[in-house]
Amino acid sequence: MRVAIETYGCTTNQADSDIMRGFLSGEFELSSVEDAEVVIINSCGVIDFTERKIIRRMLDLKREGKKVVLAGCLTRISKEALSVADSALSPDNLDMVVDAVYSALNGRKLFTERRFIDKAEFSHLKCRLRENAITIVSISEGCLGKCSFCATKFARGRLRSFSMDAIVREAERAVRAGYREIQLTSQDTGAYGMDKGRAMLPELLRKISEIEGEFRVRVGMMNPQHAVRMLDELINAYSSEKIYKFLHIPVQSGDNRILEDMKRDHTVEDYVEVVEAFRNSFDDVLISTDIIVGFPTETEEAFWKSYELIKETRPDIVNITRYSARKGTPAARLRDIPGWIKKERSRKLTDLMRKIGLENNKRFVGKKLRVLVTKEGKNGRNLARMNSYRAVVTEGAVGEFVEVKIKDCRFNYLIGQLAAEQPQ
Structure with missing residues (x-):
């Protein structure tokens, strides 16, 4: 029996897929989606557009005669997606994935009860695909937040x-x-x-940094209210050369009133304090943040506060999302903003983000840097990362640290040449 997994969404879903492959590999043949008889769709439910896309994909696979197992966040968010699936498996039931596949083949059953499973204990079962030098490790499930726009918390639950x-x-x-x-x-x-x-992230980073070997750690998204409360400890942990100086800290809006409406539990000032502290502590920090444009209560004035915040704090990456109502969330009961307004605000913020990104990257042109090559790219060029996690397109074998000279840049990456290949 041939089984495949198709993964949507965040790195947590990618880590979950690795764990499921580990369980599946002892019972089935892992294959491409095209060759599979059963396809597991590890779904994302962050926005309505993605949900519709996944449902269409499930229907297409079923028309091809394949059985479909729904996994991921939509198992707890979307009744429509559940109705299409031949079986379903929620994020906290990954150890039942083999049963879910057999259920899809022999009689529909949903494995969606809420349980606590320590996914770190399953790590030795992971089926790793050595396509690059990267592995993903989940450290927790769920969150402490109560964001008024978020449906993911329905799927992942409390921390x-x-x-x-x-x-x-x-x-x-x-x-x-x-x-x-x-x-x-x-x-x-x-x-x-x-x-x-207690907050244990700094301690975890210190323990991982003590592991022998040459490697780097990328810390995933953390909300400002937690980062600001452990700021000194966090910066101390980040001082290890093994931790990328990369900070993904979503602010979502530059207006504190909107943040209150979003129930974000932090202020604009919290975000600014963390960003400034990291920049004062390290020579180069890659700052990534998230902005939602067009939240139902976002006025024109509130949008421009977000714009000015990005202009002043100059993050290297801004993940811009046009607000999309999710059923069952408090924000979905609010009157929505017209789509053309969201589109225009998104365009303005995107233009600013690209301008800032290019200016931030230009200062590295002409410099020699040591980078880690992490992924294969195209046309003989691979993706590498600086110590700040800044992206560099260059030559070099995947998994190696190499010296490069930066020849050019774009708003979202640098272009390097192996230092040994520089003309004399």
């Missing part, structure tokens, strides 16, 4: 932090297996350990 010892063991195994970039992921890495009474 459950995984075993620190198991996470460190997984990182050790990955380094021994030849992986050079470890991506720590969760719905909010900054909340790690808070369900057990």
Whole structure:
């Protein structure tokens, strides 16, 4: 029996897919989607557009005669997606994936009850696909937030932090297996350990940094309210050369009134304090943030506050999302803003983000840097990362640290040449 997994959405879903492949590989033949008899759709439910896209994909696969198992966030968010699936598997039932496949073949059953499973304890079962030098390690599930626009919390639930010892063991195994970039992921890495009474992310980073070997750690998204409360400890942990100086800290709006309406539990000032502290502590920090444009209560004045915040704090990456109502969330009951307004605000912010990104990157042109090559690219060029996680397109073997000279840049990446290949 041939089984395939098609993954949508965040790095947490990618990590979940790796775990499911580990369970499946002992029972079935893993294959491409084209050749599979059963396809597991590991779904994302962040926005309505993605949900519709996934449902269409499920229907197409069924028309091709394939059985479809729905996994991921839509199992708890979308009744329509559930009705299309031949079986379903929620994020906290990954250890039942083999049963879910047999259920799709022999009689529909949904594996969606809420349970706590420590996914870090499953890490030794992962089926890794060595396509690059990157591995993903989940450190927790769920969050402490109550964002008024978010449906993901329905799927992932309240925060459950995984075993620190198991996470460190997984990182050790990955380094021994030849992986050079470890991506720590969760719905909010900054909340790690808070369900057990204290913020434990800095301690986790210190323990991983003590692992022997040359590798880098990318810390996933953390919300400002958690980062600001452990700021000194966090910066101290980031001082290890093994931790990328990369900070994904979503502000979502530059207006505190909108943040209150979003129920974000942080202020604009919290975001600014964290960004400034990191920049004052390290020579180069890659700042990534998120902005939602067109939230129902966002006025023109509120939008321009977001614009000015990005202009002043100059993040390297801005993930811009046009607000999309999700059923069951408090914000969905509010009167929506016309689509053309969202589109125009998104365009203005995108133009600003590209301008800032290009200006930020230009200062590296002409410099020699040591980078880690992490992924194969196109036309003999690969993707590498600076110590700040800044992207560099260059030559070099995947998994190697190489010296490059930066020849040019775009708003979202640098272009490098191996230093040994420089003309004399």
